[in-house]
Amino acid sequence: MNTAYVYLQLYRLFDDITPVAADCGMLCKKACCKGDDSGMFLFPGEREVFKLLDPDWIRIEKTDFNYTHDGKKYNVPIAFCSGHCDRYQRPLACRIFPLTPYLNADGKIEIITDPRGKSICPLAKAFLLEDFDAAFVKNIKRAFTLLAKNKQFYDFLKEYSSYLDEFRRFYD
Ligand code: SF4
Numbered sequence: 368m369n370t371a372y373v374y375l376q377l378y379r380l381f382d383d384i385t386p387v388a389a390d391c392g393m394l395c396k397k398a399c400c401k402g403d404d405s406g407m408f409l410f411p412g413e414r415e416v417f418k419l420l421d422p423d424w425i426r427i428e429k430t431d432f433n434y435t436h437d438g439k440k441y442n443v444p445i446a447f448c449s450g451h452c453d454r455y456q457r458p459l460a461c462r463i464f465p466l467t468p469y470l471n472a473d474g475k476i477e478i479i480t481d482p483r484g485k486s487i488c489p490l491a492k493a494f495l496l497e498d499f500d501a502a503f504v505k506n507i508k509r510a511f512t513l514l515a516k517n518k519q520f521y522d523f524l525k526e527y528s529s530y531l532d533e534f535r536r537f538y539d
């Protein structure tokens with residue numbers, strides 16, 4: 368499967384749809400785009416997008432976050448920027464922040480506020496899911512429902528949800 372093509376199509380769901388109708392960056396001086404050391408995970412196969420586009424504003428590194436699929440271990444890469452990017456090339460994690468997918472106890476995908484965002488993002492701190500733009504939430508659900516049809520992505524999502532649980536203990 369050409370994963371770059373899949374992600375580039377999914378990116379379009381978020382070209383014009385944002386967490387809220389207003390520019391939320393005015394609330395926080397774009398706290399999620401400071402170009403610090405926090406970075407954002409690239410989802411399985413998403414790295415192919417940046418091999419294809421090769422933008423000069425992104426740096427991709429390995430992490431110590433791994434997941435297993437079919438007995439094989441896979442690393443989850445992280446992307447760093449300097450606080451600037453081409454909006455139309457930004458990673459999926461940037462497009463869906465401060466929400467994120469989560470596999471619940473029944474193995475179903477939910478969209479939740481990213482617990483890692485609660486220390487920096489005013490929306491993550493104060494908003495309930497229903498306070499976000501409904502089209503934004505719907506498109507995240509659409510994107511991850513599609514991605515999770517791939518078994519490797521689903522296995523990633525299980526590990527990722529356990530990872531989020533560690534943060535939820537502190538922030539929920
Ligand atoms: S930190 Fe939250 S409120 Fe600020 S720009 Fe990012 S998503 Fe919007």
Ligand code: SF4
Nearest residue numbers: 400448450451452461
């Ligand atoms: S890649 Fe763009 S959207 Fe993502 S954190 Fe950097 S400046 Fe913000």
